[in-house]
Amino acid sequence: MGSKLLQKPKLRPLYMNVVDGSLILSDPLGFAPHPIALSRLAAIAVGLMNGENTVWDIATELTRITGNIVGPAEVLALVEELDRMYLLESERFRREYEKRSREFLGKGVRPYTLAGVSYPDNPTALKRMVSPAKRDLLSDGSPGKAKGVVIPHIDPRRGWKVYLNGLNLIFKNPAQLYVIFGVAHSPISHPVQVLPLDLDTPLGTLKVDRKTVDNLISSVGFDLLSDPLAFVNEHSVEFPAVFIKSLFPEEEVSVIPLIVSDIGGNSDAIDEVVSRLKECVGGKDFLPVAAVDLSHSGPRFGDERFDGERVRYHDGEFMAAFSTAAPESLLYLYEEFGNPTNIDAFGATYALMGLSEAQRGEVLGYEISYEEETASAVSFMAGGLF
Numbered sequence: 001m002g003s004k005l006l007q008k009p010k011l012r013p014l015y016m017n018v019v020d021g022s023l024i025l026s027d028p029l030g031f032a033p034h035p036i037a038l039s040r041l042a043a044i045a046v047g048l049m050n051g052e053n054t055v056w057d058i059a060t061e062l063t064r065i066t067g068n069i070v071g072p073a074e075v076l077a078l079v080e081e082l083d084r085m086y087l088l089e090s091e092r093f094r095r096e097y098e099k100r101s102r103e104f105l106g107k108g109v110r111p112y113t114l115a116g117v118s119y120p121d122n123p124t125a126l127k128r129m130v131s132p133a134k135r136d137l138l139s140d141g142s143p144g145k146a147k148g149v150v151i152p153h154i155d156p157r158r159g160w161k162v163y164l165n166g167l168n169l170i171f172k173n174p175a176q177l178y179v180i181f182g183v184a185h186s187p188i189s190h191p192v193q194v195l196p197l198d199l200d201t202p203l204g205t206l207k208v209d210r211k212t213v214d215n216l217i218s219s220v221g222f223d224l225l226s227d228p229l230a231f232v233n234e235h236s237v238e239f240p241a242v243f244i245k246s247l248f249p250e251e252e253v254s255v256i257p258l259i260v261s262d263i264g265g266n267s268d269a270i271d272e273v274v275s276r277l278k279e280c281v282g283g284k285d286f287l288p289v290a291a292v293d294l295s296h297s298g299p300r301f302g303d304e305r306f307d308g309e310r311v312r313y314h315d316g317e318f319m320a321a322f323s324t325a326a327p328e329s330l331l332y333l334y335e336e337f338g339n340p341t342n343i344d345a346f347g348a349t350y351a352l353m354g355l356s357e358a359q360r361g362e363v364l365g366y367e368i369s370y371e372e373e374t375a376s377a378v379s380f381m382a383g384g385l386f
Contacts, residue, residue, distance in 0.1 A: 009058075009079045010051030010089040013187040017300065028186040029229050031086035031096070041066065045078055051089065055079060101228050109198040109205060110231060110257075112238055118155050119242060123203050123249075130246040133167035144386045146173040146287065148356030150322070150349065151243075152380035153183065153236035153291040158369045159380050163243070165365035166382030171247050175287035177209055177254050178244055179277065179355065181348040182236030182291050184259040188227040191266035191347070192220075192273045195231045195257040199241040206241050209254040212280045216256070219276045222269065234259060236291040236348075244289070256281075260347035263334050270347060274354040290352040292345030294318060295368075298376025301342055306377050311368060314341040315379050323361040325385050327353040345381075358385035 015026040023043035025036045038046060044065060048058045055072045062070040079088070086093045104110075115121035120129060151166030152159045184193065196213045199206040217224050231237060237257045244253070256277075260270060294315045298306035317337070321329040330350050339346065353361075365382040 008051055008054050009049040009082070011046055011049045011082070012087055012089050012093065014087065025087065027087065028233070030233055031093070036085070036087075041070070042078055045075060046082075049079075049082075049088070097229065104232060105197065105228055107197065109200050110195060110237075111200050112202065112242060113233055114235060114238060115202050115242075118157060118235070118239070121202050126202055126242070126246050127249060130164075130167060130243055133164045133243075133247060134171050135168070146170075146384045146386060147358040148288045148290070148352045148385035149173070150290050150292060150345075150352065150381060150383040151240060152293055152382065153239050154293050154369060154378055154380050155235075156239065158378075159367060162365035162367050162380055162382045166384075167243055167247060169364065169382075169384045170244065170287065170289065173287055174248060174251070175253070175285050177212075177256065177281065177284050177286040178206075178240075179256045179281065179286055179288040180237055180240050180258060180291065181288065181351050182234055182240070182257070182259045183293075183344045183348050184230055184261045185234060185236065185344075186227070186230040188230050188259065188261060190222045190224070190226055191261040191269040192224060192351070193227050193230060193259050194224045195228065195237070195259075196225070197231075197257075199237070199255060199257060201242045201245040203242075203245045203249045206245050207252075207254045209256055212284075213256055215280045216273070216276055219279070220273055222272075224273070230259060231257065240289050240291045258351075260351050262339070262344070263331065263346040263350050264339070266347060267331055267350065270351050271354065274351055277355055288352050288355045290345070290348045292348050292380075294343050294345055294366075294379040294381060295341035296344065296376075296378050297341050298371075298374060300371070300374040300376035303376075306370070306375055308368065308377070311341050311377065311379055314343065315366070315381075318343055318345065319363045319366070319381060319383070322349065322353070322381075322383055323363065325353060325356070325358040325361045353385065356385045361385050 017024045022037045055075045059070050059072040059075045082088050083090050120126045146169050149169050198208050295311040297311050321333045327350050363383045368377050368379040370377040
Protein backbone atom coordinates (compact mmCIF):
# COMPACT_ATOMS: atom_id res chain seq x y z
CA MET A 1 0.00 0.00 0.00
CA GLY A 2 1.95 2.97 -1.26
CA SER A 3 -0.81 5.52 -1.84
CA LYS A 4 -0.12 8.82 -0.13
CA LEU A 5 -3.87 9.38 0.05
CA LEU A 6 -4.25 6.25 2.12
CA GLN A 7 -1.18 7.03 4.23
CA LYS A 8 -3.09 10.21 5.19
CA PRO A 9 -6.62 8.85 4.87
CA LYS A 10 -9.60 11.16 4.56
CA LEU A 11 -13.15 9.95 5.07
CA ARG A 12 -15.69 11.02 2.48
CA PRO A 13 -18.70 13.07 3.66
CA LEU A 14 -21.02 10.40 5.08
CA TYR A 15 -24.09 10.24 7.28
CA MET A 16 -23.21 9.24 10.83
CA ASN A 17 -25.64 8.04 13.48
CA VAL A 18 -25.18 6.37 16.85
CA VAL A 19 -27.46 3.35 17.31
CA ASP A 20 -27.26 1.21 20.46
CA GLY A 21 -23.81 2.57 21.19
CA SER A 22 -22.40 1.84 17.72
CA LEU A 23 -21.42 4.41 15.11
CA ILE A 24 -23.32 3.75 11.88
CA LEU A 25 -21.94 5.07 8.59
CA SER A 26 -24.27 5.53 5.62
CA ASP A 27 -23.23 6.65 2.16
CA PRO A 28 -25.61 9.22 0.60
CA LEU A 29 -24.23 8.37 -2.86
CA GLY A 30 -24.82 4.66 -2.41
CA PHE A 31 -21.29 3.45 -3.19
CA ALA A 32 -21.61 1.49 0.04
CA PRO A 33 -25.17 0.22 -0.42
CA HIS A 34 -25.77 -0.75 3.21
CA PRO A 35 -25.12 1.04 6.53
CA ILE A 36 -21.89 0.01 8.24
CA ALA A 37 -21.61 -0.43 12.02
CA LEU A 38 -18.18 0.34 13.50
CA SER A 39 -16.60 -0.90 16.68
CA ARG A 40 -15.57 1.70 19.27
CA LEU A 41 -11.94 1.50 18.18
CA ALA A 42 -12.83 1.83 14.48
CA ALA A 43 -15.17 4.73 15.24
CA ILE A 44 -12.39 6.62 17.00
CA ALA A 45 -10.00 5.85 14.14
CA VAL A 46 -12.50 7.07 11.54
CA GLY A 47 -12.89 10.31 13.49
CA LEU A 48 -9.16 10.89 13.04
CA MET A 49 -9.20 10.34 9.25
CA ASN A 50 -9.19 13.98 8.20
CA GLY A 51 -6.51 13.92 5.49
CA GLU A 52 -3.95 15.45 7.84
CA ASN A 53 -3.19 12.56 10.19
CA THR A 54 -0.94 9.78 8.94
CA VAL A 55 -1.59 6.12 9.69
CA TRP A 56 1.17 6.39 12.30
CA ASP A 57 -0.50 9.46 13.85
CA ILE A 58 -3.81 7.62 14.09
CA ALA A 59 -2.22 4.53 15.65
CA THR A 60 -0.39 6.67 18.21
CA GLU A 61 -3.56 8.57 19.15
CA LEU A 62 -5.57 5.35 19.44
CA THR A 63 -2.94 3.93 21.77
CA ARG A 64 -3.12 7.07 23.90
CA ILE A 65 -6.93 7.12 24.04
CA THR A 66 -7.52 3.42 24.68
CA GLY A 67 -4.45 2.60 26.76
CA ASN A 68 -3.84 -0.43 24.53
CA ILE A 69 -1.10 -0.63 21.94
CA VAL A 70 -2.49 -0.16 18.44
CA GLY A 71 -0.01 -0.62 15.63
CA PRO A 72 -0.04 1.11 12.24
CA ALA A 73 -0.67 -2.22 10.50
CA GLU A 74 -4.02 -2.49 12.31
CA VAL A 75 -4.98 1.03 11.26
CA LEU A 76 -3.82 0.39 7.70
CA ALA A 77 -6.02 -2.72 7.50
CA LEU A 78 -9.03 -0.58 8.44
CA VAL A 79 -8.03 2.09 5.92
CA GLU A 80 -7.77 -0.49 3.14
CA GLU A 81 -11.16 -1.95 4.02
CA LEU A 82 -12.78 1.50 4.00
CA ASP A 83 -11.16 2.24 0.66
CA ARG A 84 -12.42 -1.07 -0.70
CA MET A 85 -15.95 0.12 0.13
CA TYR A 86 -15.27 3.53 -1.53
CA LEU A 87 -15.65 5.40 1.76
CA LEU A 88 -12.40 7.35 1.52
CA GLU A 89 -11.38 10.31 -0.62
CA SER A 90 -8.88 8.37 -2.72
CA GLU A 91 -7.78 7.85 -6.28
CA ARG A 92 -9.71 4.58 -6.34
CA PHE A 93 -12.92 6.36 -5.33
CA ARG A 94 -12.39 9.17 -7.85
CA ARG A 95 -11.89 6.74 -10.72
CA GLU A 96 -15.07 4.88 -9.77
CA TYR A 97 -16.98 8.14 -9.34
CA GLU A 98 -16.01 9.30 -12.83
CA LYS A 99 -16.92 5.91 -14.30
CA ARG A 100 -20.36 5.86 -12.66
CA SER A 101 -20.97 9.51 -13.61
CA ARG A 102 -20.35 8.73 -17.28
CA GLU A 103 -22.65 5.73 -17.10
CA PHE A 104 -25.41 7.70 -15.37
CA LEU A 105 -25.27 10.64 -17.79
CA GLY A 106 -25.12 8.22 -20.69
CA LYS A 107 -28.54 6.80 -19.83
CA GLY A 108 -30.28 9.97 -21.00
CA VAL A 109 -32.92 9.57 -18.28
CA ARG A 110 -32.92 9.50 -14.50
CA PRO A 111 -34.86 6.41 -13.35
CA TYR A 112 -37.33 6.82 -10.52
CA THR A 113 -36.25 5.01 -7.36
CA LEU A 114 -39.00 5.33 -4.74
CA ALA A 115 -42.10 4.02 -6.52
CA GLY A 116 -43.80 1.33 -4.49
CA VAL A 117 -42.18 2.72 -1.35
CA SER A 118 -43.03 6.40 -0.91
CA TYR A 119 -45.69 6.59 -3.64
CA PRO A 120 -47.57 4.03 -5.77
CA ASP A 121 -45.82 2.43 -8.72
CA ASN A 122 -49.19 1.77 -10.35
CA PRO A 123 -50.13 4.70 -12.65
CA THR A 124 -53.84 4.52 -11.80
CA ALA A 125 -53.14 4.49 -8.06
CA LEU A 126 -50.72 7.38 -8.46
CA LYS A 127 -53.28 9.51 -10.28
CA ARG A 128 -55.83 8.63 -7.61
CA MET A 129 -53.35 9.70 -4.94
CA VAL A 130 -52.94 13.22 -6.35
CA SER A 131 -56.58 13.66 -7.38
CA PRO A 132 -57.52 15.63 -4.21
CA ALA A 133 -55.02 18.29 -5.31
CA LYS A 134 -57.27 18.99 -8.29
CA ARG A 135 -60.06 20.18 -6.00
CA ASP A 136 -60.37 23.55 -4.29
CA LEU A 137 -58.48 22.85 -1.08
CA LEU A 138 -58.25 26.46 0.07
CA SER A 139 -61.22 27.83 1.97
CA ASP A 140 -60.84 31.28 0.44
CA GLY A 141 -60.34 29.99 -3.06
CA SER A 142 -57.29 30.75 -5.17
CA PRO A 143 -54.91 33.26 -3.57
CA GLY A 144 -53.88 34.55 -6.99
CA LYS A 145 -51.49 33.78 -9.82
CA ALA A 146 -48.56 31.89 -8.38
CA LYS A 147 -45.01 32.84 -9.33
CA GLY A 148 -43.45 30.06 -7.27
CA VAL A 149 -44.52 27.09 -5.15
CA VAL A 150 -43.02 25.33 -2.14
CA ILE A 151 -43.86 21.70 -1.41
CA PRO A 152 -42.25 19.35 1.12
CA HIS A 153 -39.85 16.56 0.27
CA ILE A 154 -40.46 14.49 3.40
CA ASP A 155 -41.76 11.00 2.63
CA PRO A 156 -45.30 11.64 1.30
CA ARG A 157 -46.63 9.01 3.71
CA ARG A 158 -45.73 11.36 6.55
CA GLY A 159 -46.80 14.69 5.09
CA TRP A 160 -49.36 14.17 2.34
CA LYS A 161 -51.90 16.70 3.61
CA VAL A 162 -49.33 19.50 3.35
CA TYR A 163 -48.13 18.20 -0.01
CA LEU A 164 -51.67 18.49 -1.34
CA ASN A 165 -51.84 22.20 -0.48
CA GLY A 166 -48.74 22.86 -2.57
CA LEU A 167 -49.77 20.53 -5.40
CA ASN A 168 -53.16 22.23 -5.49
CA LEU A 169 -51.42 25.52 -6.22
CA ILE A 170 -49.32 23.91 -8.96
CA PHE A 171 -52.50 22.46 -10.52
CA LYS A 172 -54.12 25.90 -10.50
CA ASN A 173 -51.07 27.42 -12.19
CA PRO A 174 -50.10 25.05 -15.02
CA ALA A 175 -46.97 25.88 -16.99
CA GLN A 176 -45.01 24.55 -19.93
CA LEU A 177 -41.75 24.49 -17.97
CA TYR A 178 -41.10 23.65 -14.31
CA VAL A 179 -37.85 24.72 -12.67
CA ILE A 180 -37.33 22.28 -9.80
CA PHE A 181 -35.15 23.39 -6.90
CA GLY A 182 -34.27 20.37 -4.78
CA VAL A 183 -32.01 20.17 -1.75
CA ALA A 184 -28.52 18.70 -2.09
CA HIS A 185 -28.64 15.87 0.45
CA SER A 186 -25.38 14.51 -0.96
CA PRO A 187 -22.24 16.66 -0.83
CA ILE A 188 -21.64 18.67 -4.02
CA SER A 189 -18.50 20.51 -5.09
CA HIS A 190 -20.34 23.69 -6.04
CA PRO A 191 -23.43 25.28 -4.45
CA VAL A 192 -25.76 24.44 -7.36
CA GLN A 193 -25.93 21.48 -9.73
CA VAL A 194 -28.17 20.84 -12.73
CA LEU A 195 -29.15 17.53 -14.29
CA PRO A 196 -29.25 17.36 -18.12
CA LEU A 197 -31.39 14.20 -18.09
CA ASP A 198 -35.08 13.49 -18.57
CA LEU A 199 -36.87 12.37 -15.39
CA ASP A 200 -38.71 9.07 -15.54
CA THR A 201 -41.95 8.52 -13.59
CA PRO A 202 -44.49 5.68 -13.44
CA LEU A 203 -46.68 7.83 -15.71
CA GLY A 204 -44.03 8.45 -18.32
CA THR A 205 -41.06 10.74 -18.79
CA LEU A 206 -40.72 14.43 -18.04
CA LYS A 207 -38.45 15.86 -20.71
CA VAL A 208 -35.61 18.08 -19.62
CA ASP A 209 -35.42 21.44 -21.40
CA ARG A 210 -31.98 20.55 -22.75
CA LYS A 211 -31.44 23.75 -24.72
CA THR A 212 -32.09 25.92 -21.68
CA VAL A 213 -29.98 23.64 -19.46
CA ASP A 214 -27.09 23.81 -21.94
CA ASN A 215 -27.35 27.61 -22.06
CA LEU A 216 -27.34 27.75 -18.27
CA ILE A 217 -24.30 25.47 -17.99
CA SER A 218 -22.33 27.56 -20.47
CA SER A 219 -23.20 30.88 -18.83
CA VAL A 220 -22.32 30.12 -15.20
CA GLY A 221 -18.76 30.61 -13.98
CA PHE A 222 -18.50 27.28 -12.15
CA ASP A 223 -19.18 23.67 -13.04
CA LEU A 224 -22.87 22.86 -12.79
CA LEU A 225 -22.14 19.26 -13.83
CA SER A 226 -19.40 18.34 -11.36
CA ASP A 227 -21.55 15.99 -9.27
CA PRO A 228 -24.21 14.23 -11.36
CA LEU A 229 -24.39 11.27 -8.99
CA ALA A 230 -25.90 13.54 -6.34
CA PHE A 231 -29.13 13.24 -8.36
CA VAL A 232 -29.27 9.43 -8.44
CA ASN A 233 -31.13 9.01 -5.14
CA GLU A 234 -32.27 12.61 -4.66
CA HIS A 235 -35.88 12.44 -3.51
CA SER A 236 -36.26 16.23 -3.47
CA VAL A 237 -36.05 16.11 -7.28
CA GLU A 238 -37.93 12.83 -7.76
CA PHE A 239 -41.00 13.71 -5.68
CA PRO A 240 -41.87 17.00 -7.44
CA ALA A 241 -41.22 15.45 -10.85
CA VAL A 242 -43.48 12.47 -10.15
CA PHE A 243 -46.28 14.60 -8.72
CA ILE A 244 -46.13 17.22 -11.48
CA LYS A 245 -46.41 14.43 -14.05
CA SER A 246 -49.30 12.95 -12.05
CA LEU A 247 -51.15 16.27 -12.07
CA PHE A 248 -50.68 16.72 -15.83
CA PRO A 249 -50.26 13.18 -17.21
CA GLU A 250 -51.32 14.08 -20.75
CA GLU A 251 -49.55 17.43 -21.03
CA GLU A 252 -46.24 17.96 -22.80
CA VAL A 253 -44.28 19.80 -20.15
CA SER A 254 -40.56 20.05 -19.54
CA VAL A 255 -38.33 20.52 -16.50
CA ILE A 256 -35.03 21.99 -15.36
CA PRO A 257 -33.88 19.88 -12.36
CA LEU A 258 -31.49 21.58 -9.94
CA ILE A 259 -30.21 20.90 -6.45
CA VAL A 260 -28.97 23.63 -4.13
CA SER A 261 -26.64 23.54 -1.12
CA ASP A 262 -27.18 25.36 2.14
CA ILE A 263 -27.16 29.14 1.81
CA GLY A 264 -24.25 29.69 4.21
CA GLY A 265 -21.35 31.18 2.24
CA ASN A 266 -23.07 30.27 -1.03
CA SER A 267 -25.46 33.14 -1.68
CA ASP A 268 -23.28 34.78 -4.37
CA ALA A 269 -23.01 31.54 -6.34
CA ILE A 270 -26.77 30.92 -6.00
CA ASP A 271 -27.42 34.51 -7.11
CA GLU A 272 -25.27 33.94 -10.19
CA VAL A 273 -27.24 30.84 -11.19
CA VAL A 274 -30.58 32.56 -10.58
CA SER A 275 -29.50 35.57 -12.64
CA ARG A 276 -28.49 33.35 -15.54
CA LEU A 277 -31.70 31.32 -15.16
CA LYS A 278 -33.77 34.50 -15.51
CA GLU A 279 -32.04 35.17 -18.81
CA CYS A 280 -32.42 31.58 -19.99
CA VAL A 281 -36.15 31.24 -19.19
CA GLY A 282 -37.13 34.79 -20.04
CA GLY A 283 -40.27 34.77 -22.16
CA LYS A 284 -41.06 31.15 -21.35
CA ASP A 285 -44.19 29.96 -19.54
CA PHE A 286 -42.49 28.59 -16.43
CA LEU A 287 -43.22 27.91 -12.78
CA PRO A 288 -40.43 27.38 -10.23
CA VAL A 289 -41.06 24.73 -7.57
CA ALA A 290 -38.91 24.15 -4.48
CA ALA A 291 -39.16 20.80 -2.66
CA VAL A 292 -37.84 21.49 0.85
CA ASP A 293 -38.30 20.61 4.50
CA LEU A 294 -37.85 22.82 7.54
CA SER A 295 -36.39 21.85 10.93
CA HIS A 296 -34.70 18.54 11.72
CA SER A 297 -34.61 18.16 15.50
CA GLY A 298 -33.89 15.43 18.04
CA PRO A 299 -31.30 12.73 18.73
CA ARG A 300 -31.44 11.44 15.15
CA PHE A 301 -30.07 14.80 14.04
CA GLY A 302 -27.48 15.27 16.77
CA ASP A 303 -29.63 17.05 19.37
CA GLU A 304 -29.89 15.93 22.96
CA ARG A 305 -33.67 15.95 22.67
CA PHE A 306 -36.51 17.19 20.49
CA ASP A 307 -37.54 20.72 21.45
CA GLY A 308 -40.90 21.51 19.85
CA GLU A 309 -41.04 25.09 21.10
CA ARG A 310 -37.63 25.84 19.62
CA VAL A 311 -38.60 24.25 16.32
CA ARG A 312 -41.82 26.24 16.06
CA TYR A 313 -39.99 29.48 16.82
CA HIS A 314 -37.32 29.05 14.15
CA ASP A 315 -39.78 27.66 11.61
CA GLY A 316 -41.96 30.69 12.31
CA GLU A 317 -39.07 33.04 11.62
CA PHE A 318 -38.34 31.20 8.37
CA MET A 319 -41.97 31.35 7.24
CA ALA A 320 -42.17 35.03 8.15
CA ALA A 321 -39.14 35.69 5.93
CA PHE A 322 -40.76 33.61 3.18
CA SER A 323 -43.92 35.72 3.43
CA THR A 324 -41.96 38.84 2.42
CA ALA A 325 -41.05 37.15 -0.90
CA ALA A 326 -37.70 38.94 -0.66
CA PRO A 327 -34.70 36.58 -0.80
CA GLU A 328 -32.74 39.17 1.19
CA SER A 329 -35.03 38.49 4.15
CA LEU A 330 -34.09 34.82 4.11
CA LEU A 331 -30.40 35.63 3.77
CA TYR A 332 -30.56 38.11 6.66
CA LEU A 333 -32.28 35.53 8.85
CA TYR A 334 -29.54 33.00 8.16
CA GLU A 335 -26.68 35.43 8.62
CA GLU A 336 -28.15 36.85 11.83
CA PHE A 337 -29.16 33.65 13.59
CA GLY A 338 -27.52 30.79 11.69
CA ASN A 339 -29.48 27.57 11.38
CA PRO A 340 -29.91 26.17 14.91
CA THR A 341 -32.69 23.70 13.99
CA ASN A 342 -31.15 22.34 10.79
CA ILE A 343 -33.65 23.82 8.33
CA ASP A 344 -32.66 22.37 4.95
CA ALA A 345 -34.85 24.80 2.99
CA PHE A 346 -32.65 27.89 3.03
CA GLY A 347 -30.68 27.47 -0.20
CA ALA A 348 -33.43 26.12 -2.47
CA THR A 349 -36.05 28.54 -1.14
CA TYR A 350 -33.64 31.46 -1.53
CA ALA A 351 -33.17 30.46 -5.18
CA LEU A 352 -36.94 30.09 -5.65
CA MET A 353 -37.62 33.54 -4.21
CA GLY A 354 -34.92 35.10 -6.37
CA LEU A 355 -36.22 33.55 -9.58
CA SER A 356 -39.89 34.24 -8.90
CA GLU A 357 -39.54 38.00 -8.29
CA ALA A 358 -42.82 37.87 -6.37
CA GLN A 359 -44.38 40.52 -4.17
CA ARG A 360 -45.54 38.37 -1.30
CA GLY A 361 -45.46 34.85 0.04
CA GLU A 362 -48.17 32.81 1.71
CA VAL A 363 -47.83 29.69 3.84
CA LEU A 364 -50.54 27.20 2.84
CA GLY A 365 -49.75 24.37 5.24
CA TYR A 366 -47.34 23.44 8.02
CA GLU A 367 -46.77 20.33 10.13
CA ILE A 368 -44.26 18.69 12.43
CA SER A 369 -43.86 14.95 11.91
CA TYR A 370 -42.60 13.23 15.06
CA GLU A 371 -41.00 9.76 15.08
CA GLU A 372 -41.51 7.88 18.33
CA GLU A 373 -38.73 5.38 17.61
CA THR A 374 -36.07 8.09 17.26
CA ALA A 375 -37.67 10.75 19.48
CA SER A 376 -36.97 13.16 16.62
CA ALA A 377 -39.03 15.23 14.22
CA VAL A 378 -39.00 16.92 10.83
CA SER A 379 -41.18 19.92 10.06
CA PHE A 380 -42.28 21.08 6.61
CA MET A 381 -44.48 23.57 4.82
CA ALA A 382 -46.28 24.30 1.58
CA GLY A 383 -46.45 27.81 0.27
CA GLY A 384 -46.89 30.09 -2.67
CA LEU A 385 -45.23 33.22 -4.00
CA PHE A 386 -47.50 35.76 -5.67
